[in-house]
Amino acid sequence: MITLYDFDGKVKHPWNVSVWKARYSLNFKNVPYKTIWLEYPDIEPKMKKLGARPTGLKPDGSPMYTLPVIHDHTTGAIVSDSALIAEYLDKTYPTTTQLIPTGTHALQAAFREMFGSKMAPLALLVVPQVINKVVNGPSVEYMTRNYLPKLGISNLETWTMSEEERNEHWEKVKALLGSVHGTMKAEDKWIMGGEISFADFVVGSILEMMKTTFGTAGEDWRRVVNWHDGRWDRMMSELEKYSAVY
Amino acid sequence: MITLYDFDGKVKHPWNVSVWKARYSLNFKNVPYKTIWLEYPDIEPKMKKLGARPTGLKPDGSPMYTLPVIHDHTTGAIVSDSALIAEYLDKTYPTTTQLIPTGTHALQAAFREMFGSKMAPLALLVVPQVINKVVNGPSVEYMTRNYLPKLGISNLETWTMSEEERNEHWEKVKALLGSVHGTMKAEDKWIMGGEISFADFVVGSILEMMKTTFGTAGEDWRRVVNWHDGRWDRMMSELEKYSAVY
16 A cells, blocks of 8 residues: 655645656556555655655755655655656556566656746746635745745736736746647557657646636646647546546 | 768868767667768758758848758758758658657657757857867858857957866856766666667767867867766767768
8 A cells, every 4th residue: 555645735635746746657657555645734844744755945955855855665665756657567567568668767757847947837827826716825825935035926816817927927938838749640649659658647646636626617737628629628537537536 | 871961071070069969879770871972062052952841040030041951862952951851761760769769759859959948058169169270261251250240249259268167168068968967877878778879979969079079188078078987988889880971
């Protein structure tokens, strides 16, 4: 049994893009797991106590802890970072299909880097929405203090985004997904053609986050499902079998 | 028989990074070819006459022609852009090993995009050297007019770069190669582990350009061969069998 640590929220569905990559991976590898939901301020003390590895540094140079983290009670391993979790699962549970097919390790890393480097425009669309609609009080306070200044938002209550600016940001998100679509053949179901891999979970996690954050009823999600000949809508349907929440 | 169009120079070895990707590909696919060497100002009229596709737009919005371009006299095909040439060769000469292994099309594209997006620091190291030591008069004039302003160099004769700035640029080039090295296992000979692919030619072409531009005797190339446990020196040795110039 594995414990997966995820960000709590008042929506009754996981919303965090990074943790989705780990959840997809666990479901795909068919490894039993159970989620423990944490509020932002509780992550650092909990992860320190658990002995999880920090995933970066805070601006003051001290270690930064973030999720996903898994604790594999069978092996005792505690693994931070979704890509390292995927590698760990491939290595520890080799009898199921690989998340990172042999020979694609460096290419998959390049895909993540390319994709991640273009995700910034999404933050200004998603973070205010997450604070306003998705997370609970303690996380609202934490995200307001730590994330909004980076986005240039000093007061979320008075902050507005013009329709034009909003459309510009959506166009950049569309271009990011378009850069993936443009390298896939029309008949390809997955990034690697017929074979699913971790790269699909990287893309799927963004889609899951947008879907949960904006809801499926509004115009935001309707935009996404219409992009690129409906590719992302089909991908989300295909990903449903790896989307269970335990 | 295929004609490969490449940039001429006074050094008796091909130096252009983009054309190296096509040359490696042709050698790897074992397709007979012969190089035609062009000076910069002759590329546009020659490519227009040949009916080659432009690869981008100039600042004034008119079509831009660049090399490599191949003309396959067997099929009549004229193909611009090294990645499209690789795809063309895989499709047209499927009996030899694939440059872009099945299923890796989008991942290879992501690798090229990631790698290419970080190459800017190399330009300020390489372009002045190419103008001063590598190309002939007509190309010197063309590159001086078209490339130096973009690098912020108004007069190459009086331009200097401080040792500190130079080291900073080399550190960024090292970081670019380091980001590839960091995703490869120590025992991996190629980006895809044991299997060579177009991604290796992307990296190898940068190495070839640096080697030819700086020469193997000076400190610049000696830096590169010492980076990352000598990985790039070994890679260059392995790539020698695909480095013939016809």
